[in-house]
Amino acid sequence: EVQLVESGGGLVQPGGSLRLSCVASGFTFGANGMSWVRQAPGKGLESVAYIGIGGRSGEYADSVKGRFTISRDDAETSLYLQMNSLRADDTAVYYCASGRGQSSTFDYWGQGTLVTVSS
Amino acid sequence: DIQLTQSPSSLSASEGDRVTITCRTSQNIRIFLNWYQQKPGKAPKLLIHEASSLQSEVPSRFSGGGSGTDFTLTISSLQPEDFATYYCQQSYSTPTFGQGTKVEIK
Numbered sequence: 313e314v315q316l317v318e319s320g321g322g323l324v325q326p327g328g329s330l331r332l333s334c335v336a337s338g339f340t341f342g343a344n345g346m347s348w349v350r351q352a353p354g355k356g357l358e359s360v361a362y363i364g365i366g367g368r369s370g371e372y373a374d375s376v377k378g379r380f381t382i383s384r385d386d387a388e389t390s391l392y393l394q395m396n397s398l399r400a401d402d403t404a405v406y407y408c409a410s411g412r413g414q415s416s417t418f419d420y421w422g423q424g425t426l427v428t429v430s431s
Numbered sequence: 432d433i434q435l436t437q438s439p440s441s442l443s444a445s446e447g448d449r450v451t452i453t454c455r456t457s458q459n460i461r462i463f464l465n466w467y468q469q470k471p472g473k474a475p476k477l478l479i480h481e482a483s484s485l486q487s488e489v490p491s492r493f494s495g496g497g498s499g500t501d502f503t504l505t506i507s508s509l510q511p512e513d514f515a516t517y518y519c520q521q522s523y524s525t526p527t528f529g530q531g532t533k534v535e536i537k
Contacts, residue, residue: 415463
């Protein structure tokens with residue numbers, strides 16, 4: 313059974329940092345692109361960061377470029393999102409999602425972790 | 432980034448109705464268009480990939496079509512469990528989503 317389990321969310325002050333983690337199981341993690349997709353309260357979906365197979369670099373939404381960094385550890389079957397300089401509009405549920413092979417077609421999703429940026 | 436525009440933003444329909452949602456992209460993405468269903472408090476679920484391929488275990492009443500910049504998701508006979516929000520997403524380049532279409536009970 314495929315599982316993606318996110319952790320690391322919580323309450324953080326504006327300007328602060330947070331690191332999200334996603335542990336994967338049930339599939340060949342290293343053979344899939346991975347992404348972080350967020351959803352602000354009552355809003356739609358936004359892919360904020362994507363990392364391909366091998367994971368040497370990421371692709372980012374303009375809204376987080378320069379502030380967020382995506383990384384992966386294939387040996388640990390884990391995905392990470394380092395979030396710096398957090399703003400109130402980063403408040404959202406953050407989902408970890410796996411791509412079909414190298415593509416960014418997301419066939420498996422985690423349950424999400426809530427990040428709240430507030431003073 | 433490639434922009435995706437869904438229409439309508441919301442619709443009301445009855446059980447058994449045929450429903451079509453459209454997604455228009457800001458540039459040609461060939462067939463690299465996916466559709467997801469999301470219910471409140473749950474993660475999205477992949478329904479259709481590469482414009483028209485039905486994901487495993489998704490009921491056959493769901494179908495997708497289109498290529499280039501214009502795409503559709505059709506539900507042939509709406510069931511109670513289909514009331515949800517639907518999103519299109521392009522996988523041609525850095526992924527982006529449409530704004531969503533909420534399907535509500537009439």
